[in-house]
Amino acid sequence: MKTQEYLSEYLKENIIESETLHRMKQVIGEFGSRAPKILVTKCIDGRVHGSKAKGYPPTTIRFGRTDGNIVSTEKNNYSFWNRIDSIVNNAMCNTPEMPAIFIAYMHRSDKGFGCAAHHNNEEESYKAIQNQTREISKLFPSDKLYVLQGITNTDIMAETLIFDESIRISSKEIINDFSLKNLSDIFHKGFLKYPIKDPATARFVNFKTPEELCSGEMPLFHADFQTSLSMKSFLLLEISRIINENDFSSQKLVQPDVFHAILSVLQKVKSLPKTLLASFFYQSFWNISYAINQINKLNSMTESEQLKIIDHSEELICYGDGFELIPRNKTILVKTGRGDDYEALQVAKKVLEKNRAKKNPEYSKIIHINIEVSGEEMSWEDFNENISSKVHTMLRPVDEIFGESVSILTTYSYRDQKRFYPIRTINDNRIMYSTNIIDKINSSLLFSSMALKSREALYATDKLI
Numbered sequence: 306m307k308t309q310e311y312l313s314e315y316l317k318e319n320i321i322e323s324e325t326l327h328r329m330k331q332v333i334g335e336f337g338s339r340a341p342k343i344l345v346t347k348c349i350d351g352r353v354h355g356s357k358a359k360g361y362p363p364t365t366i367r368f369g370r371t372d373g374n375i376v377s378t379e380k381n382n383y384s385f386w387n388r389i390d391s392i393v394n395n396a397m398c399n400t401p402e403m404p405a406i407f408i409a410y411m412h413r414s415d416k417g418f419g420c421a422a423h424h425n426n427e428e429e430s431y432k433a434i435q436n437q438t439r440e441i442s443k444l445f446p447s448d449k450l451y452v453l454q455g456i457t458n459t460d461i462m463a464e465t466l467i468f469d470e471s472i473r474i475s476s477k478e479i480i481n482d483f484s485l486k487n488l489s490d491i492f493h494k495g496f497l498k499y500p501i502k503d504p505a506t507a508r509f510v511n512f513k514t515p516e517e518l519c520s521g522e523m524p525l526f527h528a529d530f531q532t533s534l535s536m537k538s539f540l541l542l543e544i545s546r547i548i549n550e551n552d553f554s555s556q557k558l559v560q561p562d563v564f565h566a567i568l569s570v571l572q573k574v575k576s577l578p579k580t581l582l583a584s585f586f587y588q589s590f591w592n593i594s595y596a597i598n599q600i601n602k603l604n605s606m607t608e609s610e611q612l613k614i615i616d617h618s619e620e621l622i623c624y625g626d627g628f629e630l631i632p633r634n635k636t637i638l639v640k641t642g643r644g645d646d647y648e649a650l651q652v653a654k655k656v657l658e659k660n661r662a663k664k665n666p667e668y669s670k671i672i673h674i675n676i677e678v679s680g681e682e683m684s685w686e687d688f689n690e691n692i693s694s695k696v697h698t699m700l701r702p703v704d705e706i707f708g709e710s711v712s713i714l715t716t717y718s719y720r721d722q723k724r725f726y727p728i729r730t731i732n733d734n735r736i737m738y739s740t741n742i743i744d745k746i747n748s749s750l751l752f753s754s755m756a757l758k759s760r761e762a763l764y765a766t767d768k769l770i
């Protein structure tokens with residue numbers, strides 16, 4: 306596949322995903338209103354991409370990403386601290402009874418495919434996240450921002466959460482301790498047999514019983530976006546109800562051993578605000594289900610198929626924000642906020658070149674720069690300030706690290722929509738995608754927000770046909 310064709314296919318997939326997101330907006334909104342505001346930082350590694358393993362639907366979680374999760378915590382690292390201020394203020398204004406959550410993740414692998422930025426050294430990986438959490442805790446009290454650490458096992462996507470640098474809850478250990486083999490093993494028997502009582506959830510999962518959703522080679526519980534999303538919202542609601550009613554012995558949702566295993570660890574964490582207990586319970590429970598699903602998936606594969614999942618197989622580099630809908634292990638994700646984007650891009654380049662040497666694809670090296678905005682662009686000044694000028698500034702480190710030997714896709718997206726709109730706002734031969742949303746309206750004289758809106762709509766419909 307040639308570059309132009311590759312990009313066209315890539316943008317089309319994005320539009321389809323964004324349509325699904327749009328259809329499920331209401332359910333995501335419900336989930337969001339029950340969940341705490343959460344910010345996660347992690348590595349640019351494509352294998353730790355996405356929020357699926359955490360049980361948070363796209364748009365309900367914010368990310369920071371740098372090579373090996375290394376950041377400068379100097380106060381002049383504006384984008385790093387600003388991301389934290391944004392989430393803390395979001396919680397203060399919208400969920401005043403629940404502090405925001407910050408989790409810094411490292412990643413590791415039992416099979417030896419660890420973090421490239423730390424040369425597979427787990428102690429170094431841990432130091433990077435410890436540096437962050439310690440510096441942040443100095444500035445924010447835990448009733449404003451609850452800070453903890455996490456580890457992702459990229460082989461099976463199991464997570465370990467580390468509270469107060471000492472108390473650990475590990476999905477993999479719980480899976481092993483109770484010999485959990487199937488998704489249905491983690492639910493209470495009484496829950497599995499009958500259709501879900503909540504009418505909206507029942508409708509979204511086509512009136513199937515939880516047992517039916519959990520069975521088969523590709524259980525719908527994780528494989529189908531709509532099912533998975535409605536189960537997330539339902540489980541967060543139910544778990545919050547059980548935890549808040551404090552009537553643990555009569556709960557009929559979670560398998561009792563698993564229930565007590567999760568709860569007993571969380572209850573040991575003295576620093577944990579009561580209002581966050583349910584959401585951490587939910588996150589651990591979801592991750593156990595996700596890891597079981599990954600383990601079963603891997604077990605059904607040949608060794609070379611397994612390698613595609615557990616080793617790097619990213620196809621391009623994404624630089625900026627708004628890439629949440631892209632599947633895991635498809636792209637290496639670099640965000641601003643390290644204090645030094647050059648270093649992050651350098652690591653990304655190395656990983657990409659290694660992957661390309663293995664596969665030797667027809668399309669060229671690609672960097673996708675996306676700027677995510679949260680509101681509408683009402684004037685050309687808005688567009689310049691929020692989008693074009695940022696793209697131009699971000700092109701500079703790309704020039705430095707990649708020179709001429711790269712194809713660049715420049716786009717913007719809206720935070721709640723996650724649809725990439727291609728633009729070309731600067732004369733640069735490396736920007737090669739043919740569509741340009743801002744073409745012929747790129748000045749204060751020519752621009753109008755109506756014109757931009759209609760260009761965006763036209764682009765999306767064209768792509769969908």
Ligand SMILES: [Zn+2]
Pocket residue numbers: 348349350372373374412419420421422423
């Ligand atoms: Zn890494």
